Amino acid sequence: MSKRPALLAMPRILYGTAWKDTRTSDLVYEAFVQGFRGVDTAAQRKHYREDLVGAGLARACRELQLQREEVWIQTKYVVLLTRFTPLSGQDTKGPLPYDPAASVADQVCASFVSSLTHLHPDAQIPDVRALLAQYAVRANPDAARTEAPRQVVYLDSYLLHSPLPTLQGTLEAWVVMEALVDAGLVRHIGLSNVYDPHIFAMLFERARIKPSVLQNRWHSSTGHDVSLLALLSPVLSPNAFPPPADVLEAQPRGVAYQPxxxxxxxxxxxxxxxxxxxSSQRGLTPAQVVYAFVSQGMGLPGLTTCVLSxxxxxxxxxxxxEAVRTAELDPWDDAELASLRREVYGE
Ligand SMILES: NC(=O)c1ccc[n+]([C@@H]2O[C@H](COP(=O)([O-])OP(=O)(O)OC[C@H]3O[C@@H](n4cnc5c(N)ncnc54)[C@H](OP(=O)(O)O)[C@@H]3O)[C@@H](O)[C@H]2O)c1
Incomplete structure (x- = not known):
């Protein structure tokens, strides 16, 4: 039997697939032709065509002869409970990937199956509920002793698009995400749009499988996430970017930041x-400088980052x-990164 290739580590840049509508498939394919090896999408029809992302990926894999293991597939899901929220985050004209009146766990499960199907149009989709029943550690404590299987069809990274209005609701969703990891259907789980370091720290502490990704808006209105960054890096000195003292834990974090x-x-x-x-010293465009800066963790010790373009x-x-790849091969010196960081964080 031929050996399956090693799994790809998270690339330092992912192709962002929002707002592309019917052009999504062609643009994803073109992005791979130009060297991208990963995508970020979402089961949120209002902004994304996840089905067309899958079509573009399938074409790219076929024509560029890439194996599944050489591609990073990340998607996000939105939980919409009629008891919690209006359906404003979804385009209700199109089909929802689940029943908004269903429980959190059922919605996550249904949305996951829909995403897996969209993103692997040529593959046979496994029986997700059966795998969860077999391997989810919570449902079956004996599963904790079994090594998680590696499924043929899987997601590299699966994110909760925004926390639910209650911690309990968010944790209900998180437990299902952990079970997807137990079952080998997802490699990494993470969060998006969590701007309060208290909430992030609380979720981190309560999670059995810790988040590997935080995808957030990088903007002055949230201080460019200044108080979250020290929670993400395993080694960043809290004195450099202080989170509120009561949420700072000694425990290493190691969460990839995706702005x-x-x-x-x-x-x-x-x-x-x-x-x-x-830009003038390196012969790069200003956009390339910003992407390369962000891709190098903004020069902050231990901070892993991933650019979304x-x-x-x-x-x-x-x-x-090119900008991200070149910086990865030949990292910039501290003084250069610090000069850019000063501009953003004013340190
Ligand atoms: N989790 C969330 O809530 C959330 C929210 C928003 C976005 N996202 C994710 O993040 C991805 C990126 O979204 P974004 O809002 O950061 O915007 P973006 O789609 O990456 O870029 C927006 C603008 O930047 C320009 N641009 C991009 N690369 C450039 C370059 N190298 N040189 C010059 N201009 C360039 C684009 O113009 P051109 O097209 O002309 O290059 C476009 O006008 C989305 O696709 C989505 O996957 C997630």
Missing amino acids: FWTLTGNQRFLQSDAVALV GTTDTQHMREAV
Whole structure:
């Protein structure tokens, strides 16, 4: 039997698939031609066409001869409980991937099956509920002693798009995500749109399987997540970026930070003298400088980051991949990164 290739580590840049509508499939394919090896999408029809992301990925894998293991597939899901929230986060004109009156656990499960199906159009989708019954540690404590199987069809990373209105609701969803990891259907689980370090710390503490990703808006209105960053890095000195003292734990975190709005929400930074200087010294566009800076954890010790770029322009795709890849091979020096960081965080 031929050996399956090693699994890909999270790339430092993912192709963002929001707001592309019917162009999604072609743009995902083009992004892979230009060197992207991962996508970020969501089961949220209002902003994403997850089904067309799957079609674009299938074409890219076929035509570029990539195996599933050489591609990073990340998606997010939204829990909508009629008892909690209006359906504003979803496009109710299109089909919802689940019944909004169902329990949190049932919604997560149904949404996951729908995402897995969208993102692997050519594959046979396993019986997810049967696998959960067999391997979920909570449902079956004996499963804790069994090594998690590696399924043929899986997601690299699965994120909760936003926390639910209650901690209890969020934890209900999280337990299902943990079970998906137990069953080998998901490699990493994570959170998005968590801006309060208290909430992040509480979820982190209560989770049996810890979040590996935090995907947040990178913007001055939230202080560019200044008080969260020290919670994500296993080694970042709390003195450099202090989170509120009562949420700081000695325990290492090691959570990858995935900012969005990196260009659109940071025009002042993009047009700053600091970016212009690095841009002229390195012969990069200002957007490349910002992406390369972010991809290097903004020079913060131990901070892992992943750039999200949703460009629709072929040249911008190529430039983004090149900037991130070059910085990965030949990291910038501390002084250069600090000059950019000062512009954002004013340290
Ligand atoms: N979790 C959430 O709530 C959430 C929210 C928003 C977004 N996201 C994710 O993040 C991804 C990225 O979204 P985003 O809001 O950060 O915006 P974006 O889609 O990455 O970029 C927006 C703008 O930046 C321009 N641009 C991109 N690369 C460029 C380059 N190299 N040089 C010059 N201009 C460039 C684009 O123009 P061109 O097309 O002309 O290049 C576009 O106008 C989304 O697709 C989605 O996957 C997640």
